[in-house]
Amino acid sequence: MERTRRNILKLFGISALGVSVKPVFNAFASEAGHLTGYRMEKGKNALKARQWAMVIDTRQFHSPDDLKPLIDACHQAHNVPDFENKNHEIKWIWEEEYHHAFPNKTTQFLNEAVEHRPFMVLCNHCENPPCCRACPTKATFKRKSDGIVMMDFHRCIGCRFCMAACPFGSRSFNFRDPRPGIPRLNRKFPTRTRGVVEKCNFCAERLAVGKMPYCVEASNGALAFGDLYDPDSTVRQLLKENYTIRRKQGLGTEPSVYYIV
Amino acid sequence: MNDKKWIIAGIVVFLALFTFPLWYNMGRAAPAPELILTEKAKAARECVMPEKYMRANHMQLLGQWRHAVVRNSKREFVNPEGKVFTMSLSNTCLDCHSNKADFCDKCHNYASVTPYCWDCHLDRSKENE
Numbered sequence: 004m005e006r007t008r009r010n011i012l013k014l015f016g017i018s019a020l021g022v023s024v025k026p027v028f029n030a031f032a033s034e035a036g037h038l039t040g041y042r043m044e045k046g047k048n049a050l051k052a053r054q055w056a057m058v059i060d061t062r063q064f065h066s067p068d069d070l071k072p073l074i075d076a077c078h079q080a081h082n083v084p085d086f087e088n089k090n091h092e093i094k095w096i097w098e099e100e101y102h103h104a105f106p107n108k109t110t111q112f113l114n115e116a117v118e119h120r121p122f123m124v125l126c127n128h129c130e131n132p133p134c135c136r137a138c139p140t141k142a143t144f145k146r147k148s149d150g151i152v153m154m155d156f157h158r159c160i161g162c163r164f165c166m167a168a169c170p171f172g173s174r175s176f177n178f179r180d181p182r183p184g185i186p187r188l189n190r191k192f193p194t195r196t197r198g199v200v201e202k203c204n205f206c207a208e209r210l211a212v213g214k215m216p217y218c219v220e221a222s223n224g225a226l227a228f229g230d231l232y233d234p235d236s237t238v239r240q241l242l243k244e245n246y247t248i249r250r251k252q253g254l255g256t257e258p259s260v261y262y263i264v
Numbered sequence: 265m266n267d268k269k270w271i272i273a274g275i276v277v278f279l280a281l282f283t284f285p286l287w288y289n290m291g292r293a294a295p296a297p298e299l300i301l302t303e304k305a306k307a308a309r310e311c312v313m314p315e316k317y318m319r320a321n322h323m324q325l326l327g328q329w330r331h332a333v334v335r336n337s338k339r340e341f342v343n344p345e346g347k348v349f350t351m352s353l354s355n356t357c358l359d360c361h362s363n364k365a366d367f368c369d370k371c372h373n374y375a376s377v378t379p380y381c382w383d384c385h386l387d388r389s390k391e392n393e
Contacts, residue, residue: 043336043342
């Protein structure tokens with residue numbers, strides 16, 4: 004193009020038009036709240052963390068009865084159904100023996116106390132979660148604000164890729180309507196519907212109002228919960244003072260649930 | 265073109281049958297349902313947003329609530345007057361509008377929409393059942 008005064012002015016004009024497109028585009032793309040005057044905020048009591056983490060002192064659990072109150076507290080509050088058929092089982096927290104929980108950390112002759120100890124397992128809320136990469140609809144995602152691996156049940160299409168991707172078996176699929184399997188409904192919390200995957204949510208609904216997760220509350224101090232990246236948090240203190248292990252650490256998913264053995 | 269009369273008769277019969285639901289129901293439109301408010305809702309005077317906005321946009325607003333709560337971990341709604349509400353269908357909306365059958369379902373049935381909210385979210389008015 005010939006470099007004339009007219010052409011350069013044209014170029015400036017087009018550039019100015021291009022620059023002004025962005026704010027207009029942003030205005031259209033933003034949520035309608037800006038036009039109607041409302042806004043959405045975090046609650047004042049909400050607990051904040053960069054990455055929530057849990058430390059489980061397994062030395063304080065001796066028999067399945069010690070784990071039961073924790074599991075019951077969680078499952079009752081979150082409307083987790085109880086089906087006898089193992090194929091339909093839904094679990095957020097469950098009990099596992101050492102060999103199954105830590106298959107790559109076993110020896111031929113294992114400490115007997117550890118071998119017979121019940122291990123509480125749940126979603127590890129990995130820092131590098133393979134389930135979120137597998138999800139085609141972003142129904143499960145790593146929440147940036149607090150590191151919780153969340154489920155958006157409205158979006159879940161039930162493809163179960165996340166279940167295949169999760170190396171910990173933390174996810175359950177609702178093969179049938181869960182409501183008939185719930186002994187006592189907690190009407191303050193939704194149930195799930197047939198055809199969606201579910202799992203532990205680290206009690207995101209409780210952290211939002213300044214409370215600790217149900218299992219932590221029911222554990223009499225055997226479970227600690229806090230920010231993994233706050234050097235003064237209780238979990239960091241425990242990690243500093245105790246030798247801890249994580250499940251299948253070699254896979255590189257960086258679980259946020261630590262076990263003191 | 266010897267079948268002209270049959271063809272025309274056929275078309276007339278077809279049109280009559282095809283439009284049957286239209287003229288059969290003509291002038292008999294079901295009246296739009298009246299909104300029934302609970303005492304609590306009446307006492308509150310205004311919903312989280314003005315009534316006109318809620319009538320037209322409650323579904324979009326609920327969609328935004330859901331997005332904010334689940335994905336952005338924001339659970340409080342501040343309306344233009346500065347009043348704060350917890351964003352929750354079962355615990356905030358149905359707290360005032362505890363008559364789901366009269367308040368939600370009647371209109372939804374009339375408009376022939378079947379929102380899937382209640383597949384998961386629970387009707388708190390049945391608390392004691």
